[in-house]
Amino acid sequence: MPSAxxxxxxxxxxxRRQFPSVTVWNRVEGRPRTQSFERALRAxxxxxxxxxxxxxxxxxxxxxxxxxxxxxxxxVDTTRLTKYRPGAGAVQAFDEQLPLEATVERxxxxxxxxxxxxxxxxxxxxxxxxxxxxxxxxxxxxxxxAAYPIQAPDPxxxxxxxxxxxxxxxxxxxxxxxxxxxxxxxxxxxxESPGNRxxxxxxxxxxxxxxxxxxxxxxxLAWFERLILQPPSKGDDAWTPxxxxxxxxxxxxxxxxxxxxxxxxxxxQGRLDWYSLDVDAAAKPLDPVPGAxxxxxxxxxxxxxxxxxxxxxxxxxxxxxxxxxxxxxxxDASTTDLAKLLFxxxxxxxxxxxxxxxxxxxxxxxxxxRGVVVTNVFGERFWIEPAGAGADDDWQRWSMFTIDxxxxxxAADTSLLLLPTVPKxxxxxxxEDVTLIRDExxxxxxxxxxxxxxxxxxxxxxxxxxxxxxxFYEARLPPGGGVSxxxxxxxxxxxxxxxxxSWIPFIPVHVEGSNREIQLQRAAxxxxxxxxxxxxxxxxxxxxxxxxxxDRTPAEPYYVHEEEVTRAGTRVFQAYQRTRWTxxxxxxxxxxxxxxxxxxxxxGLRFDELVDQPEG
Numbered sequence: 001m002p003s004a005x006x007x008x009x010x011x012x013x014x015x016r017r018q019f020p021s022v023t024v025w026n027r028v029e030g031r032p033r034t035q036s037f038e039r040a041l042r043a044x045x046x047x048x049x050x051x052x053x054x055x056x057x058x059x060x061x062x063x064x065x066x067x068x069x070x071x072x073x074x075x076v077d078t079t080r081l082t083k084y085r086p087g088a089g090a091v092q093a094f095d096e097q098l099p100l101e102a103t104v105e106r107x108x109x110x111x112x113x114x115x116x117x118x119x120x121x122x123x124x125x126x127x128x129x130x131x132x133x134x135x136x137x138x139x140x141x142x143x144x145x146a147a148y149p150i151q152a153p154d155p156x157x158x159x160x161x162x163x164x165x166x167x168x169x170x171x172x173x174x175x176x177x178x179x180x181x182x183x184x185x186x187x188x189x190x191x192e193s194p195g196n197r198x199x200x201x202x203x204x205x206x207x208x209x210x211x212x213x214x215x216x217x218x219x220x221l222a223w224f225e226r227l228i229l230q231p232p233s234k235g236d237d238a239w240t241p242x243x244x245x246x247x248x249x250x251x252x253x254x255x256x257x258x259x260x261x262x263x264x265x266x267x268x269q270g271r272l273d274w275y276s277l278d279v280d281a282a283a284k285p286l287d288p289v290p291g292a293x294x295x296x297x298x299x300x301x302x303x304x305x306x307x308x309x310x311x312x313x314x315x316x317x318x319x320x321x322x323x324x325x326x327x328x329x330x331x332d333a334s335t336t337d338l339a340k341l342l343f344x345x346x347x348x349x350x351x352x353x354x355x356x357x358x359x360x361x362x363x364x365x366x367x368x369x370r371g372v373v374v375t376n377v378f379g380e381r382f383w384i385e386p387a388g389a390g391a392d393d394d395w396q397r398w399s400m401f402t403i404d405x406x407x408x409x410x411a412a413d414t415s416l417l418l419l420p421t422v423p424k425x426x427x428x429x430x431x432e433d434v435t436l437i438r439d440e441x442x443x444x445x446x447x448x449x450x451x452x453x454x455x456x457x458x459x460x461x462x463x464x465x466x467x468x469x470x471x472f473y474e475a476r477l478p479p480g481g482g483v484s485x486x487x488x489x490x491x492x493x494x495x496x497x498x499x500x501x502s503w504i505p506f507i508p509v510h511v512e513g514s515n516r517e518i519q520l521q522r523a524a525x526x527x528x529x530x531x532x533x534x535x536x537x538x539x540x541x542x543x544x545x546x547x548x549x550x551d552r553t554p555a556e557p558y559y560v561h562e563e564e565v566t567r568a569g570t571r572v573f574q575a576y577q578r579t580r581w582t583x584x585x586x587x588x589x590x591x592x593x594x595x596x597x598x599x600x601x602x603x604g605l606r607f608d609e610l611v612d613q614p615e616g
Contacts (some may be wrong), residue, residue: 008345021612030318067376072357075370077295081262081294083251083286086231086238094250096364098229098579099422101272104238104248104264105591106229107574111184111543113453115551116162119184120172121457126183129223130198133216137209140202144589147202148185152177158476162542164453166465169456187224190217229589230578232320241548244268244564244572244594250277250368251286255296259285260366263406264416268594270577272421279405295370305355306376313351363420363582422579430573431459431590432543436506436560437569437601445506445565446603447521451573452502452542462502465542470501470527477531495523497606499525504541506560521564522546522558545572545592570599572578586604 007013055061084094084103095103110118117123131141137292153160153173164170189196198217199205205213231237238248245268253263261283267276312326328347333340346354361367372384388399392412405413433451449462506520525540541547549556564570577591 027030047507067378067380069355069374069376070357071302071375072305073300073302073373074357074359075372076299076301076359077255077296077368077370078299079252079254079363079366080275081250081252081364081366082293082294083289085286086236087240087247089236089238090233091289092232092236093291096420097581097583098420099579099587100420101270101422101425102229102579102587102589103244103270103575104267105270105577106231106235107237107239107591108230108590109228109590110453111188113455113542113544113547113551114162114540116159116455117151117182117184118453119457120169120176120455120457120461121224123182123184124176124180126220127181128183130183130186130216131181133219134213137212137216137548138205138236140204143204144186145181146502148182149166149180150177150180156476158473161469161472164396165469166454166456166460168458168460172456175274178204178325187220221235225268226585226586229587238593242543242559242561242564244560244570249280249286253295255298257295260415261286262403268592270425270427270591272399272402272409272419272591274417277403277417277419279403281405282407284456294588296366301530302358303357303359305357308351308354308356310347310351312347314348348569352363361416361418364419365418366415367418368415382519388412388414402490422581424579426578427593428576428578429459430575432545433462433571433573434543434545435571435597436565436567437597437599438565438567439601439603439605441602442605444508445560446499446601447504447506447522447541447546448601449502449504449541449543449546466501473527473532477529490613490615491610494609494611497609498528499603499605501525501539502542503603504539504546508562509559518562520560520562522548522560543574543576565597569601571595571597 080096081094083091085091086104103607112118112327117169122510124516129146134140150173153163153170155164155170162169163173164381184197189200189494190198197210198220199210222593238246240247243266245266247263247265247267249263250262251259254260261280262277263275263280269276282476312328328344331340331344333344335341348510352497357372359367369386371386374384376382376384388402390395390397392405392410394412397412399412399414401416403415403417405411405414430451433449435448435450437448439446439447449466452457452462452465453461455466503525505523505525507523508518509521511517511519522541524540528536540550546558549557552556572592572594574592576588578586578588581587
């Protein structure tokens with residue numbers, strides 16, 4: 001049967017590829033039909049002419065420019081992060097002497113909760129440090145103990161209920177009352193106002209001793225800052241309570257006089273790196289900071305490219321044997337393991353096509369690679385630009401270690417950001433632990449305080465502390481204050497049931513200015529006691545995480561965005577973090593972590609019900 005395609009000039013047809021055909025293959029693979037690969041791996045040679053034809057078929061006789069790079073010149077524009085803004089706080093100079101995790105996560109140590117003394121163990125340590133610093137300045141130990149005493153709790157007063165209700169806290173306060181100094185009160189006095197001095201209200205200190213006390217004050221404040229890192233002021237906390245996450249921004253000057261602003265809108269995982277930030281192209285420059293507008297420095301560096309090498313890498317020569325430490329042939333990868341398959345293809349097929357150009361950058365640097373001039377063994381020079389250039393929303397754009405640009409339609413950001421972070425952070429036990437769950441039956445959200453801080457500095461399970469506090473109030477009710485129910489009826493009408501005092505309600509309310517969007521507002525359950533005060537007191541949360549706004553004057557409501565509490569719930573806890581910085585210093589701070597909860601729950605809260613009364 002004659003062909004329907006007439007080719008008058010076959011040479012021209014092949015050159016112009018007028019007729020599609022399969023004439024070239026890029027590889028020959030042995031496909032054994034048994035489980036044994038022995039014969040397929042022998043590479044048996046019987047017919048030299050067949051080998052020549054296969055070489056021709058695979059295009060090996062065609063001339064190819066396979067020159068290796070021998071020289072490279074790199075053009076890089078480097079700048080540094082110079083400004084930092086925590087949440088909605090004031091802009092400050094970027095501190096490169098601290099890990100970025102500590103700068104972002106640090107929170108104030110709660111020396112007072114509900115306007116009452118807290119963290120007694122830390123207060124005692126601060127008192128001992130101060131007395132050790134002023135030991136050589138006269139004999140003023142008892143004067144400072146008298147001026148900043150540890151007050152003994154009153155077991156008959158409800159003002160000290162959160163101390164007396166817990167035996168372990170009461171015992172510690174009673175043991176040190178009148179004997180030890182409250183260093184936390186001294187620290188609060190010193191940082192309250194720049195004009196406050198350590199000898200204010202302390203008798204027996206003469207004027208010639210003031211310079212020595214000034215030096216001791218500076219050492220005391222520096223010691224506490226080294227002990228636990230804290231924000232410089234009250235408004236410099238990056239934690240955003242409505243979103244239950246950290247938010248911050250940082251910026252670096254560019255070569256054209258502009259400023260590149262990086263934002264982190266949802267950081268709570270505890271592992272901070274380049275992927276936690278986005279470039280906000282529409283953001284305004286951060287407020288000016290003295291000495292922060294340093295222009296970037298262009299750098300041109302010449303170097304020799306180095307071939308990539310790794311353990312188990314196939315040798316380029318046919319009769320060379322690889323070492324047996326890594327066996328890529330034993331890697332088990334299914335058809336859905338795309339990342340593993342890509343890695344194996346890079347390692348086994350294209351491993352010898354990659355070269356490395358070493359370039360060392362300090363932490364906190366923003367590097368923008370403008371291009372690389374590569375010279376190969378044939379003397380040819382090539383100008384290579386970043387592979388990730390183009391539109392940021394182009395899904396076909398290949399990139400690695402690049403930061404997203406907020407908004408669509410803009411140019412991609414090909415710069416490399418090296419944050420001053422640490423590889424490992426040690427975390428202590430939670431000082432506060434709160435779980436936010438959804439209660440669909442009661443149509444609300446509950447903030448369950450699973451771990452609460454005691455005034456002594458220790459912690460206790462939330463349900464246990466709630467029961468102890470309620471037992472304290474019940475034990476101090478006036479005698480005969482109960483209500484008589486004579487004659488007893490078989491049923492009783494109950495307006496509302498109760499829940500443990502460690503359950504703090506959050507009710508849905510409308511967002512101001514919107515008729516559809518809702519948010520969660522912290523509410524309060526009444527502490528109903530037989531014969532107790534009328535109206536009953538409100539149960540307040542005991543954790544700093546849920547007391548947001550309560551300790552301010554006047555008290556402010558606390559709202560949580562409704563989408564932050566999923567059906568699986570949300571766990572938020574606060575704990576001390578510890579790491580070691582590059583200069584060997586140990587850095588400790590109090591940070592918050594957020595995790596996914598364990599599902600919905602039910603409080604058992606009920607309204608308007610008839611309760612059966614026990615007989616007799």
